[in-house]
Amino acid sequence: MAKVVYVVGDDVSTDTIYPGRFMATVLPSETPQFCFADDKAFNAALQQKRLPPGGVIVAGQNFGCGSSREQAASTLKGHGLTVVARGFARIFLQNSINLGLRTVICPDIAAEAGDELEFTAGAVRNLTRGREFATVPLPPARQAIIDAGGLIAYTRARLLAAAGR
Amino acid sequence: MGMTVAQKILARASGLPAVTVGDVVEPAVDLAMSHENTALVINQFLEVFAGTALEPRVWDPSRIAVIFDHRVPAESAKTATNQRKVREFVAAQGIARFHDVRGDSGGICHQVLAEEGYDRPGAVIVGADSHTTSHGALGALAFGIGATEMASVWALGRAVNVQVPASIKVALHGRFGPAVSPKDAILHLVGLLTAEGANFKVIEFHGDAVAAMPTSGRLVLCNMTVEAGATSGIVPADAETVRYLREEAGVTDPLDLVQPDPDAEYDRVVDIDVSALGPQIACPHTVDNVKPVGAVAGTKVHQIVIGSCTNGRLDDLETAAARLRGRKVASGVRMLVFPASWRIYKEAMRRGYLADLVEAGAVIMNPGCGCCLGVHQGALGDGEVALSTTNRNFKGRMGNASGEVYLCSPAVAAASALAGVITDPRQEG
Ligand code: SF4
Numbered sequence: 027m028a029k030v031v032y033v034v035g036d037d038v039s040t041d042t043i044y045p046g047r048f049m050a051t052v053l054p055s056e057t058p059q060f061c062f063a064d065d066k067a068f069n070a071a072l073q074q075k076r077l078p079p080g081g082v083i084v085a086g087q088n089f090g091c092g093s094s095r096e097q098a099a100s101t102l103k104g105h106g107l108t109v110v111a112r113g114f115a116r117i118f119l120q121n122s123i124n125l126g127l128r129t130v131i132c133p134d135i136a137a138e139a140g141d142e143l144e145f146t147a148g149a150v151r152n153l154t155r156g157r158e159f160a161t162v163p164l165p166p167a168r169q170a171i172i173d174a175g176g177l178i179a180y181t182r183a184r185l186l187a188a189a190g191r
Numbered sequence: 192m193g194m195t196v197a198q199k200i201l202a203r204a205s206g207l208p209a210v211t212v213g214d215v216v217e218p219a220v221d222l223a224m225s226h227e228n229t230a231l232v233i234n235q236f237l238e239v240f241a242g243t244a245l246e247p248r249v250w251d252p253s254r255i256a257v258i259f260d261h262r263v264p265a266e267s268a269k270t271a272t273n274q275r276k277v278r279e280f281v282a283a284q285g286i287a288r289f290h291d292v293r294g295d296s297g298g299i300c301h302q303v304l305a306e307e308g309y310d311r312p313g314a315v316i317v318g319a320d321s322h323t324t325s326h327g328a329l330g331a332l333a334f335g336i337g338a339t340e341m342a343s344v345w346a347l348g349r350a351v352n353v354q355v356p357a358s359i360k361v362a363l364h365g366r367f368g369p370a371v372s373p374k375d376a377i378l379h380l381v382g383l384l385t386a387e388g389a390n391f392k393v394i395e396f397h398g399d400a401v402a403a404m405p406t407s408g409r410l411v412l413c414n415m416t417v418e419a420g421a422t423s424g425i426v427p428a429d430a431e432t433v434r435y436l437r438e439e440a441g442v443t444d445p446l447d448l449v450q451p452d453p454d455a456e457y458d459r460v461v462d463i464d465v466s467a468l469g470p471q472i473a474c475p476h477t478v479d480n481v482k483p484v485g486a487v488a489g490t491k492v493h494q495i496v497i498g499s500c501t502n503g504r505l506d507d508l509e510t511a512a513a514r515l516r517g518r519k520v521a522s523g524v525r526m527l528v529f530p531a532s533w534r535i536y537k538e539a540m541r542r543g544y545l546a547d548l549v550e551a552g553a554v555i556m557n558p559g560c561g562c563c564l565g566v567h568q569g570a571l572g573d574g575e576v577a578l579s580t581t582n583r584n585f586k587g588r589m590g591n592a593s594g595e596v597y598l599c600s601p602a603v604a605a606a607s608a609l610a611g612v613i614t615d616p617r618q619e620g
C-alpha cells in the first residue's frame with residue numbers, strides 16, 4: 027500500500043518540479059532539497075520527512091514536460107516517490123527509467139491526497155475509493171533498463187560484454 | 192511501405208534496410224552535444240566505468256561537442272567549479288569541439304552547432320537539452336536526452352532503446368504577411384497540436400512556405416516542436432540546406448539530402464496557410480495557450496526579452512533594430528537583448544543593429560541563454576510581466592513563480608517595447 031501525498035494537474039513542467047534557478051546543483055545526492063521548490067509547503071513536508079515513506083504523486087497528462095534536466099527525475103527519486111500519471115512527456119519518462127524513478131502510466135487514474143493505492147500487475151487500485159484503473163506497460167526494451175537497475179548498470183554490462191569480460 | 196525522413200535516418204544509423212514505427216533500434220550517434228550539464232554527464236560517465244577496470248574514454252571525441260551557454264559567465268561559484276571540471280575533462284579526452292566562455296566564438300549550443308557546420312542532413316544528433324530538436328532544421332534527426340543517457344552515448348556511441356517514432360506531416364503554404372514570421376507559425380501550430388499533441392512523434396515540415404524559408408526560420412520551427420512534445424522536428428534537406436551549410440557554415444564534405452518516400456505513412460497531416468496568419472502570442476503559463484496578439488493587446492509589460500535559441504539570430508536583431516532605430520523603449524520597461532552567438536553579435540555590431548538598440552534604451556547582454564531559464568541576467572520581480580521571444584513560459588521560468596511570461600515574435604516584442612504594453616506590430620505607429 028502507498029499513500030497519495032500530492033496531486034497535480036496536466037502539463038506539470040520540469041520548471042515546476044525542479045526550477046531552473048537550482049540547475050547548478052546536479053548531483054542526485056544534492057537535488058532532493060529543491061523538489062517542487064516553488065510549493066514551499068510541499069517542499070518543506072518532503073524535507074522534514076513529514077510524509078509517509080513510499081509516497082505517491084498523482085498527476086494528469088504530460089507530466090514532466092519541458093526541459094531535459096535530469097534533476098527533475100533525481101529530485102523525486104531522492105525522496106523515494108512514485109509518480110502515477112495519466113501520461114508522461116518523453117524525455118522525463120526516459121530519464122525516470124534511466125535513473126530508476128518509479129513511474130506508472132495510468133490513463134484514467136483518479137485519486138485525492140491521502141488516498142491509499144495498491145499496485146498490481148496491470149492496474150492501480152484506489153483502496154480508499156474502491157476503484158481500479160488499468161495501467162499501460164512499458165515497452166520491453168525500456169523494461170530491460172529497469173530490470174538492469176537503471177541505465178548506468180545497463181551500459182556498464184554492455185561495455186563489459188563488448189570488452190569480453 | 193515507404194519511410195519518413197526519421198525512419199530513413201534511423202534505418203541507416205542502425206544498419207538496417209528499413210525500420211517500422213514502433214521498432215526498437217540502437218542508432219549510431221553522429222554528434223553528441225551537451226552544455227554546462229556536461230558536469231553531470233561526466234559524473235554519470237565515470238559511474239558507468241566504476242569497478243570495471245576499463246579506462247573511462249569517450250567512444251569518439253570528434254563526435255562530441257561541448258558548449259558553455261546556460262550560465263555564462265558563471266553566475267555562482269558552483270557553476271564556475273562545474274565549468275572548470277568540464278574544461279579539464281574535455282582537454283583530457285581530446286574533445287576539440289569545445290566552446291568556452293569567450294567573445295571570438297561560441298554562443299547558445301543550438302546556434303553554434305548550426306553555424307559551425309557540426310549539423311549534417313541525415314545525421315543522428317543527440318543533445319542533453321530538450322531544444323536539440325532545432326537541428327532538424329538542417330535535415331538531421333535530432334532529439335533531446337538526459338545526462339545519464341548522454342553518458343551512455345559517450346560510452347557506447349549509440350543511443351540505446353530508441354523506439355522508431357511516428358511522424359506528423361505539417362505543410363505550411365502561402366506567404367507570411369507583414370510583421371508575421373516563422374515564430375507565429377510555430378506558436379500557432381503548438382496551440383493547434385497542444386503541449387502533448389506530438390509526444391513521442393516527429394514533426395516533418397513541408398510546403399512552399401518552408402521551401403522559401405531561410406535556415407534561420409527553419410531553426411525557429413524545429414526548435415519549438417518540442418513544445419508540442421515532439422521527439423524531433425525535421426525539414427527534409429533541400430537547396431537552402433546546402434546553401435546554408437556551404438556558404439554560412441563552411442561545410443565542404445558530401446551531403447546526404449535524405450528525403451521521405453512518396454508513400455511514407457504519416458500519423459496525421461496538418462495544413463496551415465501562413466498568408467492568413469497574424470501575429471500570435473503564447474499566454475502564461477503554458478506554451479500551447481496561444482492567442483492572436485490582439486486578444487491581450489494593451490497588457491502592461493515590465494521586461495522585454497529578445498534572444499535565445501529560438502529568436503536571437505541576425506534577422507531577429509534586424510527586425511528589432513529597424514523598429515527601434517531613432518526611437519525609445521518606453522519608460523518603466525527594461526529591454527534585454529541576447530544575441531544567440533558571438534558570430535551574430537559581431538555581425539549585428541558591424542551592421543549597426545546593436546548601436547540602434549542601445550541608443551533606444553535596450554541592454555545588450557553577452558550571447559548565451561541569459562534569463563531564458565531563470566538563473567541569472569534578468570529575473571522578474573513579484574507580479575511582473577515579461578514579453579519574450581524565447582520558447583517557454585512555464586510558471587517560474589524567468590526566475591520568479593509569481594511572474595508571468597508571454598511568448599512572441601521579435602516584431603511583437605519590439606513594437607511592445609516602444610509602447611510599454613503588448614502591441615500588434617501591424618498597428619504600431
Ligand atoms: S536559450 Fe533557453 S531554451 Fe534555448 S538552450 Fe538556452 S535555456 Fe534552453
